[in-house]
Amino acid sequence: MRTRIKICGITTPDTLVAVLNAGADACGFMFYPPSPRALTPEAARPLAARGPHLLKVGVFVDADDALIGAAVAAGALGALQLQGAEGPARVAELQARFGLPVWKAVGVKTAADVATAARSFAGADLLLLDAKPPEGVTLPGGNGLRFDWRILNEAKPAMPWGLAGGLTVETVGEAIRLTGAPLVDVSSGVESAPGVKDVAKIGAFVEAARRA
Numbered sequence: 001m002r003t004r005i006k007i008c009g010i011t012t013p014d015t016l017v018a019v020l021n022a023g024a025d026a027c028g029f030m031f032y033p034p035s036p037r038a039l040t041p042e043a044a045r046p047l048a049a050r051g052p053h054l055l056k057v058g059v060f061v062d063a064d065d066a067l068i069g070a071a072v073a074a075g076a077l078g079a080l081q082l083q084g085a086e087g088p089a090r091v092a093e094l095q096a097r098f099g100l101p102v103w104k105a106v107g108v109k110t111a112a113d114v115a116t117a118a119r120s121f122a123g124a125d126l127l128l129l130d131a132k133p134p135e136g137v138t139l140p141g142g143n144g145l146r147f148d149w150r151i152l153n154e155a156k157p158a159m160p161w162g163l164a165g166g167l168t169v170e171t172v173g174e175a176i177r178l179t180g181a182p183l184v185d186v187s188s189g190v191e192s193a194p195g196v197k198d199v200a201k202i203g204a205f206v207e208a209a210r211r212a
């Protein structure tokens with residue numbers, strides 16, 4: 001099975017073009033102001049106009065409907081990724097309200113975390129397994145931290161899922177071989193500084209994932 005590749009936290013035209021040229025399947029636009037990768041809906045508009053076939057995923061943290069609605073309209077979003085404390089009811093509400101696939105990101109440390117999340121969010125369109133942020137870390141994602149991928153040998157979600165957290169050019173091949181992830185998602189692993197995407201790393205990441 002071909003692993004889909006999402007490059008998250010795209011903020012500039014040149015890095016969006018790098019995502020397109022590399023042949024990734026999706027990119028993420030961050031609509032969370034504290035993130036170093038944050039965009040406003042208006043700032044997303046010129047990016048959204050490029051690469052009509054590229055899936056644009058809006059990433060939100062406990063956002064209200066007004067922000068999500070503005071981002072959907074300006075960002076040509078094809079999916080919503082929820083990275084906050086949203087529960088199953090909020091997932092269902094957003095699916096109905098916007099008619100878009102809703103991905104639920106969950107912080108994972110143990111096999112039990114995976115099983116619980118898959119049970120709780122069985123109604124989501126995709127479960128994104130990310131590393132659980134440690135104490136004192138303020139962002140719920142984009143931290144460059146990985147969880148022990150071997151726990152997925154015990155418990156793979158019986159629903160569409162993706163792997164995120166601490167992936168890099170060097171580790172993505174091993175991650176795919178170990179877990180069989182149908183989708184991989186990277187942010188800080190293809191950056192030269194927080195929030196600054198590196199065009200060469202984007203290309204190398206997609207190549208390494210495709211080779212796996």
Ligand SMILES: O=C(O)c1ccccc1NCC(=O)[C@H](O)[C@H](O)COP(=O)(O)O
Pocket residue numbers: 008009028030032035036037059061083130139140141142143144145164165166167185186187188189
């Ligand atoms: O990237 C962020 O700044 C961010 C902030 C708040 C919530 C989610 C965020 N990113 C979500 C993603 O989809 C990242 O790709 C994912 O967490 C993996 O990040 P990384 O470990 O840096 O590759």
